[in-house]
Amino acid sequence: MVSSRKQMTSEKIIDxxxxxxxxxxxxxxxxxxxxxxxxxxxxxxxxxFKSKQNLLEQAIDRYHYADEMRAxxxxxxxxxxxxxxSLISENYHRIMYRNRKMLQIIMKVGKNLPGLxxxxxxxxxxxxxxxxDYFAEMKRQQKLFAADEEKIAIMFLYMNFGLAQGRMNxxxxxxxxxxxxxxxxxxxLFTRGLTP
Amino acid sequence: MVSSRKQMTSEKIIDxxxxxxxxxxxxxxxxxxxxxxxxxxxxxxxxxFKSKQNLLEQAIDRYHYADEMRAxxxxxxxxxxxxxxSLISENYHRIMYRNRKMLQIIMKVGKNLPGLxxxxxxxxxxxxxxxxDYFAEMKRQQKLFAADEEKIAIMFLYMNFGLAQGRMNxxxxxxxxxxxxxxxxxxxLFTRGLTP
DNA sequence: ATAAAATGTCAGTCAGTACAGACTTTCCTA
DNA sequence: TAGGAAAGTCTGTACTGACTGACATTTTAT
Numbered sequence: 001m002v003s004s005r006k007q008m009t010s011e012k013i014i015d016x017x018x019x020x021x022x023x024x025x026x027x028x029x030x031x032x033x034x035x036x037x038x039x040x041x042x043x044x045x046x047x048x049f050k051s052k053q054n055l056l057e058q059a060i061d062r063y064h065y066a067d068e069m070r071a072x073x074x075x076x077x078x079x080x081x082x083x084x085x086s087l088i089s090e091n092y093h094r095i096m097y098r099n100r101k102m103l104q105i106i107m108k109v110g111k112n113l114p115g116l117x118x119x120x121x122x123x124x125x126x127x128x129x130x131x132x133d134y135f136a137e138m139k140r141q142q143k144l145f146a147a148d149e150e151k152i153a154i155m156f157l158y159m160n161f162g163l164a165q166g167r168m169n170x171x172x173x174x175x176x177x178x179x180x181x182x183x184x185x186x187x188x189l190f191t192r193g194l195t196p
Numbered sequence: 197m198v199s200s201r202k203q204m205t206s207e208k209i210i211d212x213x214x215x216x217x218x219x220x221x222x223x224x225x226x227x228x229x230x231x232x233x234x235x236x237x238x239x240x241x242x243x244x245f246k247s248k249q250n251l252l253e254q255a256i257d258r259y260h261y262a263d264e265m266r267a268x269x270x271x272x273x274x275x276x277x278x279x280x281x282s283l284i285s286e287n288y289h290r291i292m293y294r295n296r297k298m299l300q301i302i303m304k305v306g307k308n309l310p311g312l313x314x315x316x317x318x319x320x321x322x323x324x325x326x327x328x329d330y331f332a333e334m335k336r337q338q339k340l341f342a343a344d345e346e347k348i349a350i351m352f353l354y355m356n357f358g359l360a361q362g363r364m365n366x367x368x369x370x371x372x373x374x375x376x377x378x379x380x381x382x383x384x385l386f387t388r389g390l391t392p
Numbered sequence: 393a394t395a396a397a398a399t400g401t402c403a404g405t406c407a408g409t410a411c412a413g414a415c416t417t418t419c420c421t422a
Numbered sequence: 423t424a425g426g427a428a429a430g431t432c433t434g435t436a437c438t439g440a441c442t443g444a445c446a447t448t449t450t451a452t
Contacts, residue, residue, distance in 0.1 A: 005419090005420080005427085005428070006427085006428070009428080009429085023306055023307075024306030024307050025221050025223060025224070025304060025306050026224075027221065027223035027224045028221070028222075028223045028306045028307060028308075030408085030409060030410085031409075031410060031411080032409080032410095040429075040430090041429070041430050041431075042410090042411085043411095043412090043429075043430070043431080044428080044429055044430075046410085046411060046412080047428080047429080051410080051411080052409095052410065052411090107303055107304070107365075108221060108303070108304045108306070110219055110220030110221050110224045110304070111219075111220050111224060112224075117365075121366060145388070147381065147384075147385070148377075148381060151377065151378050151381040151382075152381065152385070154359075154362075154378055155355060155359075155378065155381065155382045155385065157358075158355060158358035158359045158361075158362050159351060159354060159355035159358055160358070161358040161361065161362070162353075162354035162355055162356070162357040162358025162359070162361065163350075163351075163354045163358070165354075165357070165358065165361065166350075166354050166357070169303075169313075170317060181344075181347065182347050182350055182351065185343065185344060185347040185348065185351065186347075186351045188343075189343070189348070189351065189386070189389040189390070190385070190389065191389075192341070192388070192389040193385040193386065193387075193388040193389030193390075194385070194389075201397085201398070201449085201450080202397085202398070205398080205399085226438085226439060226440085227439075227440060227441080228439075228440095236399075236400090237399070237400055237401075238440090238441090239399075239400070239401080239402095239441095239442090240398080240399055240400075242440085242441060242442080243398085243399080247440080247441080248439095248440065248441090
């Protein structure tokens with residue numbers, strides 16, 4: 001285990017960086033603070049990463065947020081509205097919650113990493129398209145109350161996005177149970193509102 | 197007009213600060229950049245504001261976001277679900293959009309202004325309570341499909357919060373028209389899903 | 393036209409911060 | 423237990439950024 005120690009150090013530093021960047025933003029954190037949080041000296045940080053910027057980039061690479069998104073629709077759909085919405089919603093929140101710190105970094109980062117926002121929105125956008133297609137097909141199968149499928153998809157996703165945001169930002173965060181129940185209700189409401 | 201020139205300068209500087217803080221966060225912007233954006237010298241900035249921090253505070257004071265929120269329910273309610281949801285939604289987005297830059301600052305601010313997040317969530321929380329009460333009363337009037345009124349309120353608000361976020365953050369922002377139509381659909385969906 | 397107010401210029405202070413080099417110490421492993 | 427890899431320490435550099443003071447210039451009201 002010669003190179004694994006090195007790697008573990010890198011990982012600890014990246015973890016610390018993600019934690020602090022997500023709390024205070026890129027400029028709001030010093031390399032010294034990151035090193036301290038990770039339990040190493042600043043020098044070690046720079047032995048592992050060329051620069052602070054490089055550290056941020058590697059921290060971003062660590063997350064597979066965008067890739068994971070794509071997998072949501074790989075789950076078997078049953079073409080039963082309530083079941084499918086439930087499945088999509090659960091998967092969505094699982095991914096969003098796992099990647100919550102990365103998302104907070106994305107929201108806080110400004111001029112550094114100009115491409116980051118675009119990167120972050122690429123796959124949610126794909127998700128929106130999948131969901132739109134899904135609704136269109138459901139409509140074709142006459143399982144959907146006549147409605148604009150794109151707008152419905154946007155509504156569903158943004159409601160979930162809002163909920164995910166709320167879950168990770170608010171002071172009294174939802175408890176896991178409370179949150180699950182809200183999701184259940186939301187799927188029920190959409191189902192009721194969309195069933196012919 | 198002796199003091200109004202001074203005041204206009206202050207306002208221009210605050211405007212510039214809000215613009216840049218909302219884009220790049222507090223630490224992501226220098227006083228020199230703010231002054232340049234406002235069209236003044238850095239020295240003038242410091243003649244008008246004690247410090248960068250003070251400038252941020254005054255920029256925050258400029259907004260009445262939290263106060264405005266309270267007014268949403270002052271509009272006459274008709275106790276017709278669709279009309280009322282429409283009214284609430286419109287007012288909510290009007291306020292959110294006017295204060296979008298402030299909201300972006302709030303989301304980006306980290307350790308500076310520790311009380312800011314709390315301040316930002318105080319009135320939306322009140323809003324949630326009002327809406328919960330509204331749904332409870334509607335239920336009493338048998339105009340609401342049996343449902344947990346608190347969860348419904350949360351869903352409605354977070355959907356709108358998500359939409360507001362999307363409107364101000366995404367690269368291809370919604371057009372005003374598109375957005376209005378989405379709101380209309382969302383109110384229709386909630387109405388359909390909540391009407392007995 | 394003039395005084396007062398507002399702004400600009402310029403030079404400078406001071407603290408913080410990213411990052412580097414030289415050297416020492418600790419840790420793991422063969 | 424020796425030797426190399428990884429980490430620490432200490433010192434230093436170069437730069438940035440918030441903020442100040444002294445003085446010059448412009449603007450505005452009378």
